[in-house]
Structure formats: structure tokens, C-alpha cells
Amino acid sequence: MAKPIAVYNDVHKSFGDVEVLKGIDLEIAPAEKVALIGPSGSGKTTIIRMLMTLEQPTSGTIVVDGQYLWHMEKNGELVPANEKHLRQVRGDIGMVFQHFNLFPHMSILENCMVAPINVKGVPKKEARERSVEMLEKVGLGDKLDDYPSQLSGGQKQRVAMARALVMRPKIMLFDEVTSALDPELVGEVLEVIRDIAKEGEMAMVLVTHEMDFARDIADRVVFLDEGRIAEQGTPEQVLENSESERLNSFLSRFRS
Amino acid sequence: MKGINITITVLIASAILSYLVAFIAGFGRLSNNIFIRKFTGFYVEVFRGTSLIVQLFWFYYALPGLFDIHLASDFWAAVIAIAMNYGAYMSEIVRGSILSVAKGQREAATALNMSRFQRMRLVILPQAVRMMLPEFGNYLIQMLKATSLVSLVGLTDILYHGDIFRSTHLSLAPTVYILILVFYFILALPLIWLTRWAEKQSSKGVASE
Ligand SMILES: Nc1ncnc2c1ncn2[C@@H]1O[C@H](COP(=O)(O)OP(=O)(O)OP(=O)(O)O)[C@@H](O)[C@H]1O
Ligand SMILES: [Mg+2]
Numbered sequence: 001m002a003k004p005i006a007v008y009n010d011v012h013k014s015f016g017d018v019e020v021l022k023g024i025d026l027e028i029a030p031a032e033k034v035a036l037i038g039p040s041g042s043g044k045t046t047i048i049r050m051l052m053t054l055e056q057p058t059s060g061t062i063v064v065d066g067q068y069l070w071h072m073e074k075n076g077e078l079v080p081a082n083e084k085h086l087r088q089v090r091g092d093i094g095m096v097f098q099h100f101n102l103f104p105h106m107s108i109l110e111n112c113m114v115a116p117i118n119v120k121g122v123p124k125k126e127a128r129e130r131s132v133e134m135l136e137k138v139g140l141g142d143k144l145d146d147y148p149s150q151l152s153g154g155q156k157q158r159v160a161m162a163r164a165l166v167m168r169p170k171i172m173l174f175d176e177v178t179s180a181l182d183p184e185l186v187g188e189v190l191e192v193i194r195d196i197a198k199e200g201e202m203a204m205v206l207v208t209h210e211m212d213f214a215r216d217i218a219d220r221v222v223f224l225d226e227g228r229i230a231e232q233g234t235p236e237q238v239l240e241n242s243e244s245e246r247l248n249s250f251l252s253r254f255r256s
Numbered sequence: 257m258k259g260i261n262i263t264i265t266v267l268i269a270s271a272i273l274s275y276l277v278a279f280i281a282g283f284g285r286l287s288n289n290i291f292i293r294k295f296t297g298f299y300v301e302v303f304r305g306t307s308l309i310v311q312l313f314w315f316y317y318a319l320p321g322l323f324d325i326h327l328a329s330d331f332w333a334a335v336i337a338i339a340m341n342y343g344a345y346m347s348e349i350v351r352g353s354i355l356s357v358a359k360g361q362r363e364a365a366t367a368l369n370m371s372r373f374q375r376m377r378l379v380i381l382p383q384a385v386r387m388m389l390p391e392f393g394n395y396l397i398q399m400l401k402a403t404s405l406v407s408l409v410g411l412t413d414i415l416y417h418g419d420i421f422r423s424t425h426l427s428l429a430p431t432v433y434i435l436i437l438v439f440y441f442i443l444a445l446p447l448i449w450l451t452r453w454a455e456k457q458s459s460k461g462v463a464s465e
Contacts, residue, residue, distance in 0.1 A: 054363050083372065091369050101364035105382045114378055115368035160364075167368060 003066070005030045005092075005170055005203050006051060011060035013046055020046055022227040024060070028171065028203050035214035035235075036207045038224035039250055044207040047224070048173040051205070052095045053086050064089050065170060091119075094169030098176045100156040102148040102163070108135065109144040112163045120167070127166075134162040138192050154185030158192055165196070172196075174206040186210075193217070211254045215239055223247050259417035260439065266331070266403045266413065267443075270338035271396055277343025282350025296347070303344035309405055312337040316409040334406040342399055349391045353384035386457060393451025397444050404440075414439055 004027040013021040021043045028034055036044045049055040051062060053069065061078070062069040071078040072085045081089075103111050112131035116122040122130070135141055138158040148156055157177055164172060174193065178186040190213050197204060197217045208214055214221055214235060221238040223231040231238055231247050242248060284296030303311065315333040357380050365375040407416035418436045422429045 052363075052367050054366060087369055087371060090366075093367075095367040097360060097364065097367075099360055101358075101360040103361065103364070103379055105386070115370065118374055118378060119369050119371075164367070 002030055004028055004063075005032075005065055007063040008047075009061045009063070011047075011050065011057045011062060013043070013050065013055065014058045019058075020227050021057075024229060026222070026229065028205065030170070031201050031203055033197055033204045033217055033219045034206070035218035035221045036205060036224060037209070037211070037214065037221060037238075037250075038230075042224045043227045044224055045175055048095070048175055048205055048207060051171070052093055052173055053090045065092050091167075092170040093173065094164035094167055094171070095173040096157070096160050096164055096175070096177045098180050100148075100153070100160045100180075102156055102159055104148050107145050107147055108140060108151075108159050111148070111159060112166050115163070116166055130166050131162070134166050135159070137195070138162045139188070152185060153181045154188045157181065157189045161189075161192060161196070169202065171203040171205065174204065174208070176207050176209065178208075178210065209254070211239060211251065223250070225250075259412055259414040260443075262406075262411055262413040262416075263400075263403050263443070266335060266338070266406055266411065267396075267400050269331075269335045270342070270399055270403070273335060273339035274342040274346060274395075274399065275392065277339055278346035278350050281343060281347035282354070285347065285351045286354060300344045300347055303341050308337065308341045308402055309408065311341055312405055312409060330409060330411055334409060334411055338399060338402055338406075342395055342402070346388075346392065346395055349388050349395075350384070353387040354380060356387065357383045389454035389457060390451055393447065393454045397447045397451065400444055400447060401440065 006026075006028040008024045008026040011021060011024040012019060020041075024047060026047075036047065038044050046055055050057050051064070051069070057070055061071060067089050068078065068081070069086070069089050070081050072081050073079075103114070106114060109128070109131055112134060113124070113127045116127040116130065117124055132141065132144065135144060138161055140155060140158055140162070143151065143155065148159070151159065160177075177193070178189050181189065190210065193204075193206070193213075194217055196202070206214070206218070218235050220232060221235050222229055223238055223242075223244075225246055231242055231244050238247070239251065281296045281300060284292050285300070287293050287296075312334065315337045316330070319333075361379050361383065362375055365379040370378065403413060404415040407413050407419065410416075414436055418432050422432045425432075
């Protein structure tokens with residue numbers, strides 16, 4: 001396996017007295033597509049939020065592209081990272097949220113352009129070209145000047161993906177990106193993710209309840225149960241041929 | 257009618273200064289530094305907890321008498337009193353609006369790797385300001401009304417001139433006060449419109465939970 005793009009080493013996370021992640025060890029290879037499944041409350045969101053630096057691990061380390069994420073090395077010791085260090089490492093990571101979180105005071109195009117210009121110093125003209133190209137790719141080339149409030153949920157989520165992609169992350173995180181959508185809009189969003197996945201070079205971690213979709217695009221499926229990785233393997237291994245009772249009873253809820 | 261220009265200049269100067277104070281104190285109360293937070297909190301409580309007229313007299317009489325501090329002129333004493341008072345109230349609006357921008361907005365900005373300052377400038381503040389505008393407008397109207405207090409420390413605003421005129425033309429007293437009422441209302445009208453407009457603006461382009 002090539003040098004992993006992200007590594008979790010014995011990562012624990014507690015909220016108050018409640019330990020929600022109880023020692024996560026996970027490696028994600030460059031360009032690998034990982035589907036994260038598990039019952040509600042098992043800690044899926046928390047795992048990817050820690051990688052996005054939105055939640056700090058209680059203990060353990062996360063390494064992104066060879067660099068500690070939440071720590072820095074100082075005189076041979078690991079000390080908590082400062083904001084500057086976080087900014088430097090988190091540039092490799094992008095995320096799409098369940099509730100889109102588009103900036104409501106900006107047009108669709110501005111939503112996509114604001115970060116490349118301000119964060120990466122991309123010239124305005126180039127940022128615009130990249131954004132338009134990306135919005136066209138997600139099928140919204142005709143909505144550039146619309147505001148988020150004028151769009152359907154599915155369109156909003158596609159903008160959110162374009163916005164994250166314009167930053168060219170090495171890993172993209174998806175947190176149940178279709179679960180806030182009306183059923184008839186789920187397809188268009190999954191279609192876009194499928195296209196992105198096909199292009200290849202970016203690693204993807206997808207928290208999802210869409211099992212058919214997971215089977216379709218994932219290289220590996222990870223089953224999380226009560227804060228631990230309980231099973232992992234290829235989609236066939238995990239989704240079809242597992243012996244685990246917990247896993248099978250979880251999966252049976254998705255079979256109609 | 258004389259005095260209108262005083263009323264208007266006091267209003268404009270106090271408005272600008274009070275918005276400035278409101279932002280400084282509002283951010284102060286959100287600061288990571290506990291001393292700044294406590295200090296601005298203390299300021300806000302003191303100025304909200306005492307009446308404007310007492311503060312006005314304080315700036316006008318007590319400060320020069322007690323500490324030999326002379327604010328540049330009567331005009332500025334009045335303006336600073338009004339600005340500090342309304343700034344204290346409006347700092348709560350600044351703080352509240354910033355806090356009420358949805359958490360997801362901050363997180364999305366972080367996910368795009370914006371710095372703390374960029375998150376505030378590009379994402380939080382533009383939305384928070386939209387929420388502040390209508391409240392700011394309401395306070396502006398109140399500030400207009402509060403400017404009439406400056407006649408008590410000898411500034412020659414509308415009310416002051418009205419009073420003088422009445423004391424020399426006693427029979428016209430009711431007419432004078434009706435006129436003053438009308439003047440204040442005419443001055444307030446554009447502010448009321450402004451506030452309505454701000455309310456419309458603020459209903460667009462804000463995500464809050
Ligand atoms: N900020 C927080 N404060 C306190 N508890 C939290 C917080 N965030 C998550 N939790 C708790 O941690 C546990 C794991 O939450 P998490 O959101 O990671 O689960 P999940 O697997 O994503 O679940 P779901 O499928 O419902 O989204 C839950 O019990 C949740 O209540
Ligand atoms: Mg979740």
C-alpha cells in the first residue's frame with residue numbers, strides 16, 4: 001500500500017464523561033474511497049469531524065499526509081497544535097455537510113470563489129474560471145448568480161460539493177450528504193459523487209446509509225459500532241458475507 | 257425653527273460614535289481574553305444600569321469637578337454621554353447577532369481553511385450585520401428622542417429654543433409644544449423608513465438555527 005494520506009492512531013473522543021470513540025485505528029490510502037457505516041450514535045460523524053479539525057480528539061494522534069494534525073513536534077516532543085499549524089495541515093482536507101452550510105449572503109459563484117481567493121491567494125480570474133468549471137460539472141452552470149435560498153436541497157448540496165472541490169483537497173469527507181434531502185433529490189447528488197469518485201485521485205470518506213451506493217463506489221467499507229471499528233473489508237466482505245451478528249442485524253434494516 | 261441643526265449634529269455624532277462603541281464593546285465581550293471580557297461587561301452593566309440623564313450630568317458636571325477632566329466642549333460631553341449609553345445597549349445586539357449566526361457557517365468556513373479573522377470578516381459578520389440593522393435603526397430613533405435631553409445641559413437644540421420661545425410668549429405654549437412634537441416626528445420619519453428597509457434586507461441572506 002502506498003503511503004497513507006490519513007492515519008488514526010488509537011484515537012479516543014469523549015464528550016464530557018461519555019466516551020463516544022474508544023480507540024480508532026484507521027488508515028486511508030491516497031485515492032481510496034472508504035464508506036463509513038454504523039448505527040446512529042456510533043461515532044461516524046465524530047470520526048470525520050476530527051479529521052476536519054472541527055472536533056479535537058481526547059487522546060491519540062491523527063496524521064495527514066505525513067504530518068500530525070492535532071499536534072506539532074517541538075524539541076522532539078508532541079505538543080498541541082496551534083491555529084497556524086492546523087491551517088497548514090487542514091488545507092488537504094475538504095468536507096460536505098449534511099445541511100449544506102452554504103453562505104446565504106453570497107451567490108453560488110461567490111460561495112465557490114471566496115475560499116480560493118482569500119485562503120489560497122488564487123487570482124480572481126482564475127478562481128472564477130475554476131469555480132464556473134466546477135459548477136458546470138455538478139450541473140449548475142446556469143445558476144451562477146442565484147443565491148442559495150433560490151435552490152432546491154439537491155442543488156444546494158451540489159454547490160457545496162463544487163465549493164469544496166474548487167479547493168482541490170486530497171481527502172474529501174461526506175457526512176450523510178443525502179439524508180436531509182427529499183427522496184426524489186437523492187439521486188442527482190449521488191450521481192455527482194459517483195462522477196467525482198470515478199475521476200480518481202482524491203481520497204473520499206463517506207458516512208452514508210445508502211448501502212447500494214456504498215457497495216458501488218467504495219473500495220472499503222468500515223462498520224462502526226459503539227465507538228469501535230467492528231468490521232471492515234471490501235463491500236462484498238462487509239455487506240454480504242459477514243458473520244457478525246451486530247453487523248447483519250444493522251444491515252437487515254436496509255433490506256426491504 | 258432654530259436648534260434643528262444642533263439636534264441633527266448631536267444625533268449624527270452620537271450615532272456614529274455609539275455604533276463604534278457598540279462594535280468595540282460587542283467584540284470585547286466575545287474576546288478570548290478574560291480581562292477584556294470582564295471589563296467590557298462591567299462597562300455595559302454600568303451604562304445600562306444607570307439613566308442617561310444621570311450620565312449626561314456626570315460627564316457635564318461631575319467629571320470636570322471631581323477629576324478635573326474637561327471633555328473638549330459641552331457638545332462633546334453630550335455626544336459622549338449619549339454614545340456611551342446607547343453603545344452599551346447596542347453592544348448586546350452586536351454580541352447577540354454574532355453568536356446567533358449558525359454554527360454550521362463557522363464550520364463550513366473552517367472546512368474551507370479560513371483563518372479566524374477571515375471567518376469573522378467573510379462569513380460571520382456579513383450575516384450578523386444584517387441581523388443588527390433593524391435593531392440599530394430602532395435605537396437610532398430612540399437616540400433622536402434622547403437628544404432632547406441635551407437642552408438640560410445648555411445645548412441649544414430644538415427643545416431648548418422651544419422652551420425659550422415659550423417663556424417669552426406664554427400664550428403660545430401649547431402651539432410651541434405641538435410644533436416641537438411635529439418637528440421630532442418629521443425628523444424621525446426617514447429613520448423609521450430606514451429601519452423598515454433594514455428589516456427587509458435582514459430577512460434575506462442570513463442562516464440561523
Ligand atoms: N458536541 C457534542 N456534545 C456532546 N455529545 C455529542 C456531541 N457530538 C456528538 N455527541 C454524541 O456522541 C455520540 C456519537 O455521535 P456522532 O454524531 O458521531 O454519531 P453518528 O454515528 O454520526 O450518528 P448519526 O448516524 O445519528 O449521525 C452520540 O451519542 C452523540 O450524542
Ligand atoms: Mg452523524
